[in-house]
Amino acid sequence: MLGAGQLGRMLQQEASTLGIELYFLDKSKDFPAGQISKNIIVGDFKNYDDVIAFGQDLDLITIEIENVNTDALLYLEKKGKIIYPQPEVVALIKAKGLQKQFYKDKKIPTSEFNLYDDAQDIKLAIKTQKLNYPFVQKSRLAGYDGKGVAVIRSEHDVEKLMSVPSVIEDLVNIDKELAIIIAKNKNGETKQFPLTEMVFNESGNLLDHLICPSTVSDEVLNKCQSIATQIISELDMIGILAIEFFLDKTGKVLVNEVAPRTHNSGHHTIDANINSQFNLHLRSILNLSLGNTDSIKPSVMLNLL
C-alpha cells in the first residue's frame, strides 16, 4: 500500500478481518496506519527509488492516494508486478488536464474547460477577454481537499489565482454534489454503492457532511449509475473508483472528478452497509467476488478535521 494515512488505516482494519497482510510505504511510522500496523516502511511514495525498493518483493501493489510516483509503478508493472489500480490509470487521473480531456474524448458530460500554464497566462486571457468571470481554477498537479481549487467570481478574486499549470473550468451552478463508488475485479465483475449526496463547506471547498441514500429523482440516479459504469469500463481499470458529480440547477449531471481509491464519500459504508468500501477495494484488487454493497440503513457522515 502506497500511503499510510487514514485511508490506509481503515484498509488495514478491513485487511485484518480478511486475513491479508499489508505493508505500507510512507514518511513516518507514526502516521495513522502505523498506530495499528508494525509493517510501515519509511520512505516517500513520490520518490522513484523508494517506490521501487518497496515494491520489488511484494505480491500486489495498491494505493491509498493518487499522488504517487507512477513512473516507478510503470517500471514495476513491466517487471511483472501486479499493480491495481493500473499505473497508467493513476497517471491519467492525477493529471487533472488529462482527466478532463478523457471525459471530452469519451463524450462523458463535464464542465467546459481550457488549459493554462500559470497565473500570468490566465490574467492575459482575462485581459483579452478570452476568459470571462466567473470561473474555477484547478491545479493540474496534486490537489486534495479543495487545496488546489480557486473559485474566481470577479476581479476582486484575481489575487486568489495560483501560479501553477491549471485547468480553468466554467463555474457550475450547482444544485447538489453527488458521488458513487464503484469497483471492478479482473473477472470483469463490477459493483457500486448507493448514490450519496455531499454537502460542501464553501469557504474550504471541502466536504462538510454527506447523506446516503441521496434523495434525487430516479432519472438522475440512473444517469449517475450509468456514467459510473461507463467511466470504469472506459478506463479499463481494476480496483475501486470514486466518482464525484455535479447536479446543476437545470437538472444536468456533470462529472466533476474521479479518484482511483477509497474516498471520503464512502466512509459511512463502514457502519451503514453490508460491506464497506475498504472491503470492496481489497476484494476487487484480489479478484475475489465483490460481495454485497447494499445499505443496511440510511446514514449521515460528518467530516471532522
Ligand code: ADP
Ligand atoms: P479536490 O480534488 O480538492 O476535492 P474538487 O475538484 O473536488 O477538488 O473541487 C472541490 C470543490 O470545489 C467541489 O466539490 C465544488 O464544491 C467546488 N468546485 C469545483 N469545481 C467546480 C466547478 N467547476 N463549479 C462549481 N464549483 C466547483
